[in-house]
Amino acid sequence: MSRIPGRVPTTPPTLADVAELAGVSRQTVSNAVNNPDLLRADTLERVQQAIDELGYSPNRAARNLRTRASHLIGLRINAAQEGTANALMDRFVHSLVETSREAGYHVLLFAADHQDPLSGYDDLLRSTAVDAFVITDTYLGNPQAAWLETRRAPFVAFGRPWGVEEPRHPWVDVDGAAGSELATTHLLDRGHHRIAWIGWRRDSWIGEDRRAGWSRALRARGLPTTGLASRVEDTVASGREASAVLLDEAQPSAFVCASDTLAMGVLHTLAERGLVPGRDVAVVGFDDSQVAQVVPPGLTSVRQPLEDVAVEVVKALEGLLGHPPYVGPGVLLAPTLAIRGSS
Amino acid sequence: MSRIPGRVPTTPPTLADVAELAGVSRQTVSNAVNNPDLLRADTLERVQQAIDELGYSPNRAARNLRTRASHLIGLRINAAQEGTANALMDRFVHSLVETSREAGYHVLLFAADHQDPLSGYDDLLRSTAVDAFVITDTYLGNPQAAWLETRRAPFVAFGRPWGVEEPRHPWVDVDGAAGSELATTHLLDRGHHRIAWIGWRRDSWIGEDRRAGWSRALRARGLPTTGLASRVEDTVASGREASAVLLDEAQPSAFVCASDTLAMGVLHTLAERGLVPGRDVAVVGFDDSQVAQVVPPGLTSVRQPLEDVAVEVVKALEGLLGHPPYVGPGVLLAPTLAIRGSS
DNA sequence: CCCGCCGACTTGATCGTTCCAACGACAGCA
């Protein structure tokens, strides 16, 4: 078991190597790593030295096998939508990786099979490759959450379980209504009275939630909403058309949009008509994508606190994977507004 | 070892369970999974049935421990730069996940410690958590590649090893010079004669490479380049300032930029002066970010074939991890041009 | 007829760690 001195080892040092060098048993080294307070101070010191000298790091596979845990979190990555402004995932993934590292977890990415969106989950679950999942698409009708619940797989959702009475899984979400209310109130404070809404189709719960914030803000000032709202697909072209129609028929002086993608559509219309965003017409988007940050003259946008979302998600994961497992209530976070030239 | 019939197993089925059900030995089941052609047709059939019936999937940890391989690829994710247009990583990550899945690998994300950029690598390496790395930042002076080489860690670089004579590691890159040459030639064909360049600082190899394509295209038509180039930081503000100066001093009718971020800076300057991109002044960016796709009137941009890069990276990984390991020559791919309203 | 070979499958050992039961030393108490 001992290594030939002066020779570069071809395999990494093991627990047994450290034990031999420190003159203790394997279990004592294991305790030094996992339960240091079980050792006497001088023994711990000696073992620590041996660990440092050999550059020992516990073999992941062996530990996983014995403890039946992988310390990996599965995250499905969706095909990047071309032609939309949504860079949400990028920021969230980074925050999640950063936060889970501090909790001792790594993030495992996997792609969905196009025919069977659940196959990826099933595979990782049965081969015990991950301890838990983080799911991000919780629009209604998404089978993931329900399926994972029946499989008793631990998971945390970024997004409310819309339309489900009593969810048995933890979730974290951002208050979309509060976000668009923030945006609308900001425009009202700037003196706008006719503020239009461009959102998503009525069957989108997220879209209706965000829309509610807009109408709430207008009603709070006794302003009407009729004729000022439009519900379309989440594409630049849809936003362009919808804003053109609204400008002709309702003459709004400002737009609040359910996404930066739609807001970019509004900017297209303004450019075509020679109108300057922020001077002639105000525009506010949603998600604070990179697009919003760099497009002239800067697009005011509702910013989701993704760093905080990641923190809450990891907290929920730790509860879920604890002994005994703990499922806390859902967490709803408040967004902020990034104000730029377009308002 | 046998399961109580009619009861839901609390632990996943193992090789031994399958073996018992099929009436064969463990090794035979293992062969059925990994070397099916070693079995007689009828035996294979019987084992397959048992596997399906139990829903068996090999335990990852056990397999990893025995084979000393994790079938995981480590990818470091950098902090998303706020205020830039770079969505390159997003697309590449997705392609890499997709491609490596087909090769039987998963992607493990990790974050760099801010103090010690190598700590993440070291940790994963020593605990044998990943089989190989994919590294993406190969600007000169980046210690990753050199460090990984001394550790004899298998890795593939997306990006040429600039300034290194004989790299001992595989790499895949996109021909930046060809990209800006493509962009410049496109503008020349549209009748532009005075085409300016906005690129990065002289010590950026990537920037100088891209710049070379621009000057090559101009010289091929006998056109001068003097006074038409600017080298700045990769920010929107720098692009804005540089383009303002160039417009005043050299009156170019078109801009080719080393990044979409810089191109957005040009659009800012045009907007401030009431000039319309594509009509009054043409602009071409680099990377085909989401910004380029949605900004009015659409930003023409050099598009890197990231899907192909991922394929080549995974090919190189398979060679690297094969028996015996094979290190092929570097691969250089040609970009394309996504033409939009700005030219 | 016997030997060697080959195909198909089985058996025991092993990867590196953690869990479990047991161990010796020592102290407290009767």
Add this chain to the structure above:
DNA sequence: TGCTGTCGTTGGAACGATCAAGTCGGCGGG
């Protein structure tokens, strides 16, 4: 002195897979 309990440590077994070596029956050739 002897019993009991605690503390720090030990050795053996187990996690679930694969590797290496071995078994067994059948077939062909000298």
